[in-house]
Amino acid sequence: MLIDPARLTAPVDDASPCGDDLEYDPDFIALLDAAETRPEQQVGGAIIPAREPDWPKVARDALALLDRSKDLRIAAILAEAMLRTEGLPAFATVLGAVREWLDIWWDGLHPRLDPEDDDDPTMRVNAMAAFAAPETMLRALRAAPLTDSRALGRFSGRDLMIAAGEMSAPADSDPPDLARIEAAFEDTDADRRAALIAALDQAIDHVAAIDRIFSDRVGMLGPDLAPLDHALRKLAQLVAAHARLSPGEARPAADGPAAAPGGDAAAAGPAPAPAAAAAAAAPGDIRSREDVIRMLDRICDYYTQAEPSSPVPLLLRRARRLVNADFATIVRDMASDGYDQMARIAGIVEE
Numbered sequence: 543m544l545i546d547p548a549r550l551t552a553p554v555d556d557a558s559p560c561g562d563d564l565e566y567d568p569d570f571i572a573l574l575d576a577a578e579t580r581p582e583q584q585v586g587g588a589i590i591p592a593r594e595p596d597w598p599k600v601a602r603d604a605l606a607l608l609d610r611s612k613d614l615r616i617a618a619i620l621a622e623a624m625l626r627t628e629g630l631p632a633f634a635t636v637l638g639a640v641r642e643w644l645d646i647w648w649d650g651l652h653p654r655l656d657p658e659d660d661d662d663p664t665m666r667v668n669a670m671a672a673f674a675a676p677e678t679m680l681r682a683l684r685a686a687p688l689t690d691s692r693a694l695g696r697f698s699g700r701d702l703m704i705a706a707g708e709m710s711a712p713a714d715s716d717p718p719d720l721a722r723i724e725a726a727f728e729d730t731d732a733d734r735r736a737a738l739i740a741a742l743d744q745a746i747d748h749v750a751a752i753d754r755i756f757s758d759r760v761g762m763l764g765p766d767l768a769p770l771d772h773a774l775r776k777l778a779q780l781v782a783a784h785a786r787l788s789p790g791e792a793r794p795a796a797d798g799p800a801a802a803p804g805g806d807a808a809a810a811g812p813a814p815a816p817a818a819a820a821a822a823a824a825p826g827d828i829r830s831r832e833d834v835i836r837m838l839d840r841i842c843d844y845y846t847q848a849e850p851s852s853p854v855p856l857l858l859r860r861a862r863r864l865v866n867a868d869f870a871t872i873v874r875d876m877a878s879d880g881y882d883q884m885a886r887i888a889g890i891v892e893e
Contacts (some may be wrong), residue, residue, distance in 0.1 A: 545605070545624065545632050550639035554610060560643075560650040561611040570616070573603050577619045583635050597626040613652035614669035621673060625682035630741040633686070637673075637748035644755045663760045670756070674770035683773055687780065688738060691729035693720060699777045706780055720784065727785040735785065742778040749774065757863075761871060768859055772839045831865050838862045 554561035564570040577600050580593040601623035607616050617640050643651050653665040673679055684700040697718060703709040705720040727735065749771045756764030788866035828834060839862070842855040864872050 543626075547635050547639060549605070550608060551642050554612065558650070559612070560647050560652060563652050563654070564607060564611045564613065564616075564685050565653070568640075569603070569607060572618060573607060573616065573861065576600050576603065577622070595623075595626075596624045596721065600781070601627055611652055612647060613651075614640065614643075614666060615653065615672070616645075618669065618672035618679070621625050622679055622682050625679070625686045629686045629738075630683075630688075630745065631737045633683070634745040634748065636740040637752070640670075640673075641748045644752060646763035648755075648759060663763055667756070667760070667763060667765045670752070670767070671765040674765070674767050676823050680769060680773050683777070688777075688785075689723065689730045690734055691726040693729055694726040697723045697726050699780070702780050702784060703776070706784065708776070708780070724784050727781075739785075739893065742774060742781065746771065746774050746778065757867070757871070762860075762863065766859060766863070768839070768842075768862055772843075775836075775839075814824075824891070834865055835862055838865075 553559035577595050579595060580590075582592040583590040601620060604616050604620035604623060607613070608620065617636060621633055621636040649655075651666070653669055655661040655663050655666060683700050684703065687696040687698055688702060689695075689697045700709065701718040702720075702723055704711045705718040705723050711717040749767050753764065753767050753771075828837060838858050840856050842862075845852045845855045845858075854870055
């Protein structure tokens, strides 16, 4: 099932580009139920079997609802359905549409800000946070196929992470063979491989732009998209390391300079010379804000795996969100009571 980007970004109608809020619409409620995975349950003496969503149908229904309403809640369901059925290129297409909605339809996009609570963004932030949910979206992201070899089959990001030692294999399964995965990459059609690399690049750029839009609009109240960004960059790094790309093939975004805030890749500056790039990639060497972010992500990964009850990752993720923030944003986040005084001294006028 191919997604037409123009269909996703087309306004519902000229008078109301984002359409109506379908929160209480029976079709929306049915979509929420259809997209939910249910474990096996026992009710009295009866066993109700586990239920996996019918993802192709979920995708069709979500697309139909997005024709009626531009809604981040529906988009998140569509994004997961695309990962489950089509893979990373379709997922990147959905992210690109969300980025465009937020950029041009901020006021009308659903769920809307709460006008009765000083435009509180909580509902919208929660809807966007679903794109970084560990047990749904990130699990689907790692399960999406990276290879499509007729001889060797399909391998997912999860398979590659296990084979590369980035993730532990389940106790009752044999870990995938790294050489076999690399051979599967080599046997995958070049166009499909190029589409995968481009999708990773685009998805990373879209996430950075979405994060910047929320930061500009609601400051530090925006969603924490760091887990999604980290998962995409990890996949990009592993693909670059093990896909046996030819010299002429593009590299994922994680291999090159980071895009500038707001997704303007051109503003990030020219690519470094080979020697400079090699120096920048030295393990443990910190030469840029991107290196700081990667190091913070690695520290958070350690605590998540080794000390899951530690509060340290919560503080580090807050610090991570401030890496690219300006002084006023940092003051507002760290000492909100002092922001007004600072604004008066600095002559900052709030619009």
